[in-house]
Amino acid sequence: MTDLLITNVRLLDPASGLDSQGALLVRDGLIADLGPNLGRPDVPTLDGDGAILCPGLVDMRAELGEPGGEYRETIASAALAAAAGGITTVAALPDTQPAIDDPALVRLLRARGEETGSLTILPYGAVTRGCLGTDMAELGLLHEAGAVAFTDGARAIGSTRLMRLALAYARGFGARIVQHPEDPSLAAGGAATQGELATRLGLPAIPAAAEAILVARDIRLAQMTGGAVHFAHISTGEALDLIRRAKADGLAITCDTAPPYFDLNETAIGNFRTYAKLSPPLRREEDRLAIVAGLADGTIDAIASDHQPRDADDKRLPFAQASAGGTGLATLLSVTLAQVHGGQLPLSHAIALLTCRPAALLGSRAGTLARGAAADLCLLDLERAWKVDAGTLPGKAQNTPFDGRALEGRVVGTFKAGRRVFG
Amino acid sequence: MLTPTRHLLQIEGMHPPEIGALLDLAESYVLLNRSGKTQRDLLRGRTLINLFFEDSTRTRTSFELAGKRLGADVINMSVANSSVNKGETLLDTAATLNAMHCDLLVVRHAQSGAPALLAQKVDAAVINAGDGTHEHPTQALLDALTIRRRRGRLEGLTVAICGDVLHSRVARSNIHLLTAMGSRVRVIGPPTLIPAEASRLGVDVFHDMKSGLQDVDIVMMLRLQKERMSSGLVPSSREFFRFWGLDAEKLAFAKPDALVMHPGPMNRGVEIASDVADDPIRSVIKEQVEMGVAVRMAVLDVLSRQAKRND
Numbered sequence: 056m057t058d059l060l061i062t063n064v065r066l067l068d069p070a071s072g073l074d075s076q077g078a079l080l081v082r083d084g085l086i087a088d089l090g091p092n093l094g095r096p097d098v099p100t101l102d103g104d105g106a107i108l109c110p111g112l113v114d115m116r117a118e119l120g121e122p123g124g125e126y127r128e129t130i131a132s133a134a135l136a137a138a139a140g141g142i143t144t145v146a147a148l149p150d151t152q153p154a155i156d157d158p159a160l161v162r163l164l165r166a167r168g169e170e171t172g173s174l175t176i177l178p179y180g181a182v183t184r185g186c187l188g189t190d191m192a193e194l195g196l197l198h199e200a201g202a203v204a205f206t207d208g209a210r211a212i213g214s215t216r217l218m219r220l221a222l223a224y225a226r227g228f229g230a231r232i233v234q235h236p237e238d239p240s241l242a243a244g245g246a247a248t249q250g251e252l253a254t255r256l257g258l259p260a261i262p263a264a265a266e267a268i269l270v271a272r273d274i275r276l277a278q279m280t281g282g283a284v285h286f287a288h289i290s291t292g293e294a295l296d297l298i299r300r301a302k303a304d305g306l307a308i309t310c311d312t313a314p315p316y317f318d319l320n321e322t323a324i325g326n327f328r329t330y331a332k333l334s335p336p337l338r339r340e341e342d343r344l345a346i347v348a349g350l351a352d353g354t355i356d357a358i359a360s361d362h363q364p365r366d367a368d369d370k371r372l373p374f375a376q377a378s379a380g381g382t383g384l385a386t387l388l389s390v391t392l393a394q395v396h397g398g399q400l401p402l403s404h405a406i407a408l409l410t411c412r413p414a415a416l417l418g419s420r421a422g423t424l425a426r427g428a429a430a431d432l433c434l435l436d437l438e439r440a441w442k443v444d445a446g447t448l449p450g451k452a453q454n455t456p457f458d459g460r461a462l463e464g465r466v467v468g469t470f471k472a473g474r475r476v477f478g
Numbered sequence: 479m480l481t482p483t484r485h486l487l488q489i490e491g492m493h494p495p496e497i498g499a500l501l502d503l504a505e506s507y508v509l510l511n512r513s514g515k516t517q518r519d520l521l522r523g524r525t526l527i528n529l530f531f532e533d534s535t536r537t538r539t540s541f542e543l544a545g546k547r548l549g550a551d552v553i554n555m556s557v558a559n560s561s562v563n564k565g566e567t568l569l570d571t572a573a574t575l576n577a578m579h580c581d582l583l584v585v586r587h588a589q590s591g592a593p594a595l596l597a598q599k600v601d602a603a604v605i606n607a608g609d610g611t612h613e614h615p616t617q618a619l620l621d622a623l624t625i626r627r628r629r630g631r632l633e634g635l636t637v638a639i640c641g642d643v644l645h646s647r648v649a650r651s652n653i654h655l656l657t658a659m660g661s662r663v664r665v666i667g668p669p670t671l672i673p674a675e676a677s678r679l680g681v682d683v684f685h686d687m688k689s690g691l692q693d694v695d696i697v698m699m700l701r702l703q704k705e706r707m708s709s710g711l712v713p714s715s716r717e718f719f720r721f722w723g724l725d726a727e728k729l730a731f732a733k734p735d736a737l738v739m740h741p742g743p744m745n746r747g748v749e750i751a752s753d754v755a756d757d758p759i760r761s762v763i764k765e766q767v768e769m770g771v772a773v774r775m776a777v778l779d780v781l782s783r784q785a786k787r788n789d
Contacts, residue, residue, distance in 0.1 A: 254673040257590040257612030327591030373589030
């Protein structure tokens with residue numbers, strides 16, 4: 056088993072409030088000790104060179120390509136991208152082919168994660184069979200098999216009745232429903248956010264309010280059923296206001312966002328740039344600023360990669376026909392750090408949104424530097440500059456919406472159970 | 479230099495002097511066409527491909543005639559008999575066209591941005607002949623030429639664009655062109671057929687014809703597709719005609735000498751009454767077709783000169 060001493064690092068663990076210079080000792084893949092002075096134990100030593108050592112990132116939303124989308128991404132290739140992004144735990148979306156609506160598939164995904172040796176996969180279970188939005192899946196059996204929560208992935212649960220039943224039923228197992236908050240009938244066929252830009256480009260548009268409309272409905276349903284709703288990739292200020300109020304009212308409402316929604320606005324789709332076609336679509340600058348504010352004030356509980364691998368052929372199409380989605384594993388941390396460098400978000404808060412906060416939502420013990428915990432670690436050089444280049448990203452899928460973006464702060468080492476898996 | 483780019487993909491972003499120069503050149507082609515002379519040496523040895531992914535008789539024929547009058551070898555490819563129907567992608571088509579050494583590529587496609595995508599991949603100069611609900615630049619140019627010849631100017635005129643503005647590439651190109659040239663533009667239609675934030679394009683929005691047509695110089699009607707009724711944007715064609723169809727009664731709100739235009743093909747009794755469409759004094763719909771050939775000759779002329787410079 057793995058023994059290692061990482062010295063000369065800034066230990067940063069938002070879960071425990073730790074932020075100090077020191078070293079971390081790994082024994083048998085677990086964190087044996089950490090602190091300012093660990094002496095000189097007789098184990099291999101790695102000089103951290105003053106970098107930050109934080110928990111390995113916990114990404115609560117990613118599509119991994121398996122099963123069924125292997126031409127876009129495989130678990131092996133996603134694991135490479137995750138390792139390069141400092142991610143050691145990922146929650147996998149269930150709207151695959153076939154959908155993760157059977158306990159055997161939940162177990163399969165967990166096992167496939169272990170096979171990578173670098174990435175723990177926490178599977179979501181489907182809310183409905185086939186993620187088709189009609190019949191409820193076997194939530195209890197999926198939960199028992201290890202599904203961490205339930206969602207239909209990129210498909211919103213549109214039926215009010217079904218959402219009500221799912222929330223009530225899942226509550227019995229203490230499980231959350233993760234919603235893609237976009238009213239399906241308003242979003243059907245849409246490719247961009249409704250407004251001046253979509254009007255100029257002549258693109259079928261989705262009103263930004265499609266998000267708030269479903270969020271408002273689901274908050275009401277959460278209140279009615281006592282169930283817990285988590286809203287994924289929140290992208291509008293209006294939805295965030297509703298969530299802020301629901302939290303103040305004590306409802307079991309949580310949410311995450313993804314880097315495109317606080318780093319980019321709709322102008323990224325510029326001259327029909329399909330790599331910036333996402334679901335939900337990129338929003339106006341006012342909404343981007345509202346998401347930035349929601350990160351800072353704590354309304355947003357986590358930042359997820361929202362990794363959606365696409366093949367070049369999925370994207371080399373006229374805009375409305377191109378598939379929505381962008382990669383995010385390799386850029387999750389660095390794009391988030393742009394908020395830190397820009398002064399909008401304290402570093403420890405940013406790391407919390409990427410580690411212990413999503414881990415808590417997923418019921419996972421990952422995401423903290425606790426003695427006795429698995430040594431899943433991320434070594435981070437806060438100042439190292441790099442440029443995102445679609446075509447040379449780790450992993451298979453290259454459809455990043457951040458192509459050409461200059462970033463500051465980069466993962467220099469990733470450790471899974473004490474073993475170096477990147478850097 | 480008339481246009482700084484290799485392609486004609488959109489009116490948005492074009493500068494008034496470029497537009498004016500294109501219209502001047504087109505004007506000279508009107509006179510040439512009327513004199514019965516041709517200029518068959520200009521595009522001799524050049525290949526023009528009409529690549530139409532959507533049905534069109536008027537625009538395709540107009541480009542074909544324009545190309546032939548300038549001496550180009552013109553080939554028509556329509557989707558019904560091309561391999562695109564057999565699963566070939568737009569970009570496979572681009573590669574095929576490159577191998578054929580096509581010089582000028584005229585594209586119509588049901589998707590906004592499709593010609594822009596092709597333009598990134600083909601060697602030919604691409605001319606957008608209508609893409610989805612985005613733009614139809616040569617239509618706006620021919621409309622402008624028609625107006626300019628009748629009124630002597632574009633500046634200071636008030637133009638009403640009426641009907642299904644939401645789905646109209648003709649409306650978008652005309653809005654960009656006319657506002658750039660100093661016309662005042664109004665759009666008139668039911669709220670469900672006016673695009674979001676249309677006023678940000680520099681137009682005034684009206685929902686009823688009476689106030690919208692008040693004192694306008696030009697009434698530009700748009701085609702209403704049947705599927706707008708089935709998708710619930712308007713309840714029925716008879717209701718549409720009652721409130722937004724152009725008949726003599728509504729036309730009376732406009733200036734007494736206001737001109738009536740339509741990009742065709744018309745749905746008589748839906749967006750326009752036959753007596754208005756066929757009015758020999760007010761309607762310039764047939765003239766628009768004539769201007770179409772001249773404008774497309776001018777566009778082919780300019781883009782082929784541009785291409786020669788780049789050779």
